[in-house]
Amino acid sequence: MSNTLFEKGGERMVPHYFEQISTLESDYDEILHLTANENVMSDLALHFYRSKLAHRYNMGEGVDGVFVHSNFAAKGMPEISELINDASVRLKVMLNAGLVNLNCLSGVHAMISVLLSTTDPGDRIMTVSSKHGGHFCTKGIVERSGRGHVFAEYDHANITFSVDGIAEIFKKNNCKALYLDTSVLLKPHPIKLLREALGNEAIIIYDASHTIGLIMGGKFQSPLLEGANIIVANTHKTLPGPHHGLIAFRDEADAQDFNKIIHNNFYSSTHINSVIALAITIIEMDIWGKEYADQIVRNSNHLGSCLEQYGYNVRKLGQNRFTENHQLHVYINEENKIIVKRFLDNNMSVNTSKALGNDLFLRLGLQEVTRRGMKEKDIEQIAVFIKKILRDEYVKKDVIDFNSKFINVNYGFGMEHIHKPMVFNS
Template sequence: MSMTEDRIRDRTPAIARHLNGIAAMDREAANFLHLTANESLLSRTARRGLTLPLADHYFMGGGDDLGIVDFRPFTFRGLPAVGDLVDAASDALRTLLHAADVNLKCLSGVHTMMCAILSLTEPGDGVMTVDIGHGGHFATPVIVQRTGRRHLSTRYRLDDLRFDAERIAEDFHRAGAKALYLDVSYYLNPHNLRQIRAALGDEAVIIYDASHTLGLIMGGLFQAPLTEGADVLVGNTHKTLPGPQKGLIAFRDPEMAQRATTIINNGLVSSVHTGSMVALAITILEMEAYGRAYARQIVANSNALGAALEDEGWTLRRANTGRVSENHQVHLLMGDQGERYRTLYAGLVDNLISLNFDSTLGAGVYARLGTQRITRAGMGPDEMRQVGALLSRALRGDDVRCRVAELNAGFPRVAYSFDDLAEVQGWLG
């Protein structure tokens, strides 16, 4: 039953308030210093894909010469231009990840977890994941257990931020496990994958969750999981890969890719969200063009920000290389002030600064900072010194709101993108 005109009139002011409130938050977001490690900045070129009227339609492939997708007898209109773009992005991604094949159909990072676990293991199989307190993802044990797999937990060595490969292998084989899922969300340096593979042997399935470092891996800077021992790489696409909120999977072995993709495509995915697919494909091609420089600048900015914070008197967790960070994350240890994290967080938000507090990896509460978004805004080492000073002052109770807004106002563009190319101006309108 449809709403009456009176009810529509009664409801409309509230709806308008909600929409105006969202619009106000969107405007304010432009003034925020976004230091969260789990958010990205899309280019205008990629964001255009999310707003296309074509995004209302299903993408099931480009189709044949007549633009028809035929699943015998289910037929569907193909989108050839979208198919061409996705094919180009898939080719680029295979090269950047050293993959035999890739799948861009997943909708999120958690969806890639589900697809990987359901397509590569069977009910009753043992799946080992990383303990949540040691940086593992909260969703993985739930997925493992609720899909009838046996869950095992492994631990990260907190003293040197490495996995104990021999301990993992001992626990893994004792339990008769099938897969090791490296679902780490809080880390500063590459995993010792080669050691883990050597200890586990060839039969174990190793799944590497690259949600946080996917853009760095594509930039050739962090590590190359599929050449170092992982069978499968999964991840969301909106952290160091600065794309839309979506997911992807890459495979080292073509036979494994075919088996898993058949299951995923025939039962674990329906709509691939056409607008997001277009935005993701564009972002992958931007990474092919600019990813190496972007990745280098992210890591340089992480270390410059860390140096600025240490100059301000703060203590940081360091990567096992001795540097502040080998990726986009900077871990600012709060010490005794950690008990006040809610009060501190309220003060940061009031000063237009967004970040995360957490207490994984020992050493109490810390601020997990991310440099990927401000790097894509075009900031460099000079700005990192300003960011470090502003963050330090805000944590100590100063009012730096206007200074933060002023800093952000100086970076209205999206760097490492196609936005300024003459060839895309027609696309941008």
């Protein structure tokens, strides 16, 4: 049957949308990304992310190359086991975890897997309201799965969660789990205090989608050491991997039960190209993560200082300290769509938010520019661009010229590692 989308007047045509997508890919390379929710993979991770193995199922290593489950048998993938095991061991050390799971397809998939494996229908779960930075879909997932739901209390004055308020609501509603799904934050959560206030039976789940790379680099907090039971995260923000998900459990004994439920019910194919790319990124973090995480936080605070000197109102944690992670919050007085469009017209991409109050701010993220090798002197130039754009000056050519100087990915493996052994100190 003829595909009329690809033919016109008897001639085969290339649909315009292929060209549009190709152009979009090129355009993205010229954009200076200051979004808090994106990053770039290393050349080696990206190479294997594009692998032909993406066509194939990875059901497990198997025995003698054959994976068997009940009456189903298929080719296993023992060839990738050494890489996955190496990455898993390193990740456990970086997160102080007893067991990790790299098989979830996204952060939301990891969230669903954990919520449904640690609780039962009828249990009540506490999550974070979107006005306090929580994920927009968590409440719906909880309620659609037959669980009860309440929101956590937030302390706006101190830009953190209210421990006393959470404890009161949690106990009054007989909650089983606290899920801290925060995407707008500047400093660590009070996990130790929450554990003390909620008691040992409460399940504390820490969504580290934004800060997992900083945690792995030892630059934020260590949630599992501080009292959380489980870490859930996507893997493409401060952790510069593919769009994927991971779970880390504090206690191996409990994790075995939860992980068995997840393995048997919530995924089959693990999207092996993503798992390989993620494993490579985890090893990169073990090697370069401390340096990378430290530079992210220094860049974030330096940009805050520059913008404050230019007269902008930047949210602060205290004197001369704007953030403890990759995010920087700069208050603005214009409509969010207008201000984002103005930045895009100048080849800069930003996020906005009204969380943690009702005032609109730019939620800037310094993780990607750091991954591209930018340091304090470069951040000063970015501050100049931001100042000019907020004044409605046109700086597109200058932004493109500046951004073109940072085409390489730092703190990661290059393609040369395919052709020679990796040599590093672990």
